[in-house]
Amino acid sequence: MQTRNITVKNYTRLMDFFNPINFDAAQWVSMAKNAGMNYITLITRHHDGFSMWDTKASDFNIMNTPYHKDIVKMMADECHKQGIKLFLYYSLLDWRRDDYSYWTGRTGHGTGRTEHGDWNNYIAFMKQQLTELLTNYGEIGGIWFDGYWDQLSSDTDKTAKPNVDWHLDEIYALIHKLQPQCLVGNNHHMQPLPGEDFQMFEKDLPGGNTTGFGGAKASVLPLETCETINNSWGFNITDTTYKTTKQLVEYLVRASGFGANFLLNIGPMPNGKVQPEFQERLAYMGNWLHTYGESIYNTKGGYIRPQSWGCITQKNDTMFVHVFDKNATTVSLENFPYKKITKAYLLKDNSVVQQQLQKGTLAIQPIKTNNDEPDEVIVLVCKQ
DSSP: OTTTTOOHHHHHGGGGGOOOTTOOHHHHHHHHHHTTOSEEEEEEEOTTOOBSSOOSSOSSBGGGSSSOOOHHHHHHHHHHHHTOEEEEEEESOOSSOSSSOTTTSSSOTTSOOOOOOOHHHHHHHHHHHHHHHTTSSSOOOEEEEEOGGGGOSOSSOTTOOOSSOOOHHHHHHHHHHHOTTOEEEEESSSSOOTTOOOEEEESSOTTOOSSSSOOOOOOSSOEEEEEESSSOSSOOTTOOOOOOHHHHHHHHHHHHHTTEEEEEEOOOOTTSOOOHHHHHHHHHHHHHHHHHGGGTTTOEEOSSOOOSSEEEEEETTEEEEEEOOTTOSOEEETTOSOSEEEEEEETTTOOBOEEEEETTEEEEEOOOOOTTOSOEEEEEEEEO
């Protein structure tokens, strides 16, 4: 809608033939669980303003399509049934409504809007929708906001003030009142704002800036980084730039090396199915985590940040050294925080790993048992 300047009038016609007849919530949730995921973040309303649930605040919703079923309800029910937490993505930005302040924003100028509506009415609309989402669908793990950046004059100035008053204090208070345990995150590419419970990084590891809109420093809050399997967030029939399983494993592990969760995006096909290239990669991730999950789940980032050769994750006095570099003959860990290594072995098969700790530097000799493995995980049991 944004890149092709599709008008609101013409875009609305898509609603008449949106019919994902092969959508299967049980299959989706099972696929996520089998991939090793512990929570799902579901798009409830994106920048085009289309709502995926039975909302009373807008006619532009899934109940007015030929499909005529509440996707959010089906996913929420299935997540609760299968014991996986559900987060809800919600767009602050809207390319459709006249009361969204598009005239001060950076996007949505080509969708044919001419009227300047009442911003306070737009805030009330969002509060009504968020109340629905947090009242009618059981326990929600978190709200994942996006679009705040549309009202910033720059992506590089991390102290910039938005062109509008988002009323975030009211919105965040409403969320925490309706569901006190519900985490709030906002993809504004800046330092966390008051009332936010976790910090997210889009298509970058914490603190990274390969995209041009990253670069925000990691805070003390829980961290999450999100990435796509190809280069597209939604289904793109011409995008075949699929990341390899090695690239995806490295991304997951490096995120863990920073102490961050990894949110891996799925853009499903219009019929409701997930394309096979995505399914294959998810299955691989699940199998990899079945073997190596101990070095990822419930760990914190290493005492040093991720390096070119790999990275470290830690759990109490156990350190997991992840070696990606197949050419590394020795991995040296300077300023090692422990005085003694009681055990050093490969996580996969318990093979003994040679190591030597001298004058605060630990030298490890990777075994390289299998060059097809994307990550050689070495377990160090440490003692002061």
